Amino acid sequence: MTLPIVTVVAVLLVETSTPGAGAKAEVTLTETDLAHSIGKELRCPVCQGMPIAESPSQMAQDMMTRVHQMLAEGKSRQEIFDYFVERYGEWVLLAPKPTGMNLTLWLLPAAALLIGLLLVWRFARKRQGAAPVPEAKPAAADATLEAIRDEVNE
Amino acid sequence: MNWKNVTIVALISIPLLVILALGFGLDPRAVPSVLPGKAAPECTLRAIGGESRALSSFRGRPVVLNFWASWCVPCEAEHLLLQDAARAYGERVQFLGVVYQDEEENARRYLAQKTSTYPQMMDPASRCAIDYGVAGVPETFFIDAAGTVAAKEVGPVNPAGLSRTLGQMLARGMP
Numbered sequence: 001m002t003l004p005i006v007t008v009v010a011v012l013l014v015e016t017s018t019p020g021a022g023a024k025a026e027v028t029l030t031e032t033d034l035a036h037s038i039g040k041e042l043r044c045p046v047c048q049g050m051p052i053a054e055s056p057s058q059m060a061q062d063m064m065t066r067v068h069q070m071l072a073e074g075k076s077r078q079e080i081f082d083y084f085v086e087r088y089g090e091w092v093l094l095a096p097k098p099t100g101m102n103l104t105l106w107l108l109p110a111a112a113l114l115i116g117l118l119l120v121w122r123f124a125r126k127r128q129g130a131a132p133v134p135e136a137k138p139a140a141a142d143a144t145l146e147a148i149r150d151e152v153n154e
Numbered sequence: 155m156n157w158k159n160v161t162i163v164a165l166i167s168i169p170l171l172v173i174l175a176l177g178f179g180l181d182p183r184a185v186p187s188v189l190p191g192k193a194a195p196e197c198t199l200r201a202i203g204g205e206s207r208a209l210s211s212f213r214g215r216p217v218v219l220n221f222w223a224s225w226c227v228p229c230e231a232e233h234l235l236l237q238d239a240a241r242a243y244g245e246r247v248q249f250l251g252v253v254y255q256d257e258e259e260n261a262r263r264y265l266a267q268k269t270s271t272y273p274q275m276m277d278p279a280s281r282c283a284i285d286y287g288v289a290g291v292p293e294t295f296f297i298d299a300a301g302t303v304a305a306k307e308v309g310p311v312n313p314a315g316l317s318r319t320l321g322q323m324l325a326r327g328m329p
Contacts, residue, residue, distance in 0.1 A: 046290060062279050088186075115166060
């Protein structure tokens, strides 16, 4: 949320300070944001699970340069992802596509939640059904008292 | 023992344990090889101390494209092996070195100490390395005479693997 607000403020500042150059500045800022958002979804191949937008490594910076170049060439977000997937496989995507075995990543948490809710529901039902149990206690106590009485009487 | 509960717990936990076991058996840093079988990406490289040249201009015979760096320790032993192989295969195979994430001066000094029998190229902004999905050095790509990536070797190439792959590529002959 903060980033778009900062962008809008930056664009307004540039537009008011340099008349005529506003449109150009707006395009540049938008492209930078877009490149950053794409870079945040691409895994750096020489780091430990870091996106290329946040890695200080030279390779990640070179990959970010490639993203900027492709945007300047008019390539879409999807075309840029496809370019990197063609070279590094789906491994390069920090959020893999929800297809095939990857589906387990999306379905497993939902399935675990469902199973958990079912178990809680079953447990609650069992407890409700077992509620009248305390009534049995006086009967047991009575039986014990009767046994003691019999013993004393003897 | 409540067998019903045991069955439920087993049904939930066994698949999870299988997924975990499979996951722990994988190397999360291993980048998959996706290029073999596909057309070799075109890129422009600059010869050390020389001019730029398109990778496709080396086509017409099998190409061994080796990414290396002067700071890479495993590249050292591999360099000697590749020099020997380049001498042995002569004109039949084009060997090509690509300097990865390194300064030209370092590469020049390194090669002056070890000599090189085949062209060594610089890769400005890692354009070619990214095009080939390189994730570290050494990495070697075997491109056949028709311009298709026949194989990829991550880590130093070994003599047996090198002669087997080149033998297969040469047996397929010219396009």
